[in-house]
Amino acid sequence: MSSLLIRGGRVIDPAAGADLEGDVLVAGGRIGEVGPGLAAEGAGAALDAGGLVVAPGFVDPHAHLCEPGWEHRETIRSGVRAAVAGGYTAVCSMPDTDPVVDDPASVGFIVAEGRRAGGARVFPAAAVSAGRKGEQLTEFGEVVDAGAVAVTDAGRTVESSTLMRLALEYAQSFDIPVLAHCEDADLARGGVMHEGVVSTRLGLRGRPAVAEEIGVARDLALAEATGGRLHIQRVSTAAAAGLIRRARERGVRVTAEVTPHHLLLTHDRLTGYGSEYKVNPPLRSAADVRALQAALADGTIDCVATDHAPRHYDEKEQAFDDAPFGVVGLETAFAVLHTRLVLAGVLTLAGLLERMSAGPARALGLPGGALEPGQPADLVLIDPAMEWKIDAGSFLSRGRNTAFDGAEVTGGVVRTLVGGETVWRL
Amino acid sequence: MSGTAPALGKDLTGLEPLSADQIRVILDTAEPFKEITGRRVKKVPVLRGKTIVNLFFEASTRTRISFEFAEKRLSADTVNIGAVGSSVSKGETLVDTARNLEAMSIDMVVIRHWSAGAAAFLAARIPSNVINAGDGAHEHPTQGLLDILTLRDHFGRLKGLRVCIVGDVLHSRVARSNIYGLVKLGAEVGVCGPRTLLPAGIEELGVRVFGRVEGAVEWADAINVLRLQLERMQDGFVPSLREYNRVFGITRELLEQAPGQLLILHPGPMNRGVEIDSDVADGPHSVILQQVTNGVAVRMAVLYLLAGGAPHLAEAARDWAGA
Helix, strand or coil, X not given: CCEEEEEEEEEEEHHHCEXXXXXXXXXXXXXXXXXXXXXXXXXXXXXXXXCCEEEECEEEEEECCCCCCCCXXXXXXXXXXXXXXXXXXXXXXXXXXXXXXXXXXXXXXXXXXXXXXXXXXXXXXXXXXXXXXXXXXXXXXXXXXXXXXXXXXXXXXXXXXXXXXXXXXXXXXXXXXXXXCCCCHHHHCCCCXXXXXXXXXXXXXXXXXXXXXXXXXXXXXXXXXXXXXXXXCCCCCHHHHHHHHHHHHHCCCEEEEECHHHHHCCHHHHCCCCHHHCCCCCCCCHXXXXXXXXXXXXXXXXXXXXXXXXCCHHHHCCCCCCCCCCECCCCCHHHHHHHHHHCCCCCCHHHHHHHHCHHHHHHHCCCCCCCCCCCECCEEEEEEEEEEECCHHHCCCCCCCCCCCCCEXXXXXXEEEECCEEEEEC | CCCCCCCCCCCECCCCCCCHHHHHHHHHHHHHHHHXXXXXXXXXXXXXCCEEEEEECCCCCHHHHHHHXXXXXXXXXXXXXXXXXXXXXXXXXXXXXXXXXXXXCCCEEEEEECCCCHHHHHHCCCCCEEEEEEEXXXXXXXXXXXXXXXXXXXXXXXXXXXXXXXXXXXXXXXXXXHHHHHHHXXXXXXXXXXXXXXXXXXXXXXXXXXXXXXXXXXXXXXXXXXXXXXXXXXXXXXXXXXXXXXXXXXXXXXXXXXXXXXXXXXXXXXXXXXXXXXXXXXXXXXXXXXXXXXXXXXXXHHHHHHCCCCHXXXXXXXXXXXX
């Protein structure tokens, strides 16, 4: 049985609260032992991790891999390669493809393509409603048997409160979470950026923060009433974070995610109409950014999600109203958050790693996120001192639509292992 | 180009990016061009050999014709492209339209587009001068300039002048350009309209907000009345045109309550009996037709300056007329 000794790194296992100088022994694709002064088994290979951080691979609860139907934006193959370049060993893929992932066959396609691509593990989410039309529930049992780990209408609010209630009830039969884009669709309709003084100056239609607050309040009330597992996608407002905090205190089964761009950027970026900053939910105010950082730090928000949404350059090269929402994020999430949250003292390194691995794994009920003996050796090796400049032109993703092009960052992924095999190295 | 006056740069995308001095240069340069408009031979050769494309993605009569007059009186060659019946209606993107025009070696583009930011988008991608003739609800800088010029003509000053913009500020590019320009030039600016049609955070642009038009009339020296688009009623921003006219309409009875003589501006086209009553529009307070006249002069000034004309030579340009 082949083995690999990763030697002399700073081993951080946030799930176990461990942070030690030591080694990680990988045997048969699984984690064998973690601790100081381990010896290589037999004729196993060794890897020097001096100066590096060894941690569980990142888990992305929210990525758009765009296949089938939107291969000009991304394929499962290019998406999982981008993922491992960013330290991600698992991604939950969104079902808003063409056709929509809403039946066992399409879930099976994602699973099979994910395996064949040989990068990060792909865990598909299926649609809540057939065709994401918000009318009829999909066959949750069938899609779960085919490999789906969650249901979501991905970027679209389930407008009918009845259907959302049924989804939260029915999902309990299969112990899966409902991933929700929470927004009052009527209030948000037509809005292309955060409603505030910047949208007023630019003359663009605003998407008011209160639309998200109402959506979150409704879904929290339904989760509380049904006992279902609700995962709130890409929280963007202080008010929504406050509602989630109070719901958790009451014991509602809710988890939540936030993206790097919502954690770091404000609506002021839109000045100049840069479509690279056009995202949904929109970039909000500085007060929202501060509240989101605090909510991630105190655990109100469980995890970081990239909401990786590749777009073809032609699509973004349009007048602002016509350009689609979305940014890519898999290859830059760790670096920008390490630079601007960890080095700025908002989060500890172990805290950020928790929110990028154990946190999302727990929220979605996925394997991984811990350095537990016997578990698959999905690992990331990080050089926390590496200084580099983000260059969209060098991305492995087909999408170049980053909000962080040209940013100087500190800290980078140097090697990613899935099942004990190196799938990416710098 | 010589002299110490500030240049405008390559484009005019709005009044927000301009300095007070740059706006003053445009207004001052418009003065000699006003006079040309009143002559028998209304043509000077300052843009001879220049090619200008008027690219109107949105219907416009007044602004398009005003630009066309300005261009022709400066002896430019002009081409008009409208959205209907052109490649634009065949799904061509804005950037492709622009590149194709560029390949035909044009010098300037005047663009009207439904999307805010479209003029700046184009300006960043082609080397020609770009003039914004209205982009969504963002800016309509030449309208703002002609309104400000009309105010300056009438009052002889802008500093401390109280101007209230009344109506649908939310959807109005005219309102934004007026606010940016007037605030930079030291005027006091108010806005008044139903709260549903005042955008979020408008106070942060340095304006005072009036809930009722009676208060605005008491405060202001001049009122700029915005057009109420009929769609706004269908979208529910106002419950009825009748109520709008009664509560926010500029009527003769309302003006009689004002402490002084108020100047009335309207960017047109007017909905008589909705935002403005006919006896006001046609009455002694109204400078609505002077605005139209000034529009041509202001646009001549902008075209002249962007083409590299020196402000102090505009006077000389006037004297070439009929040469």
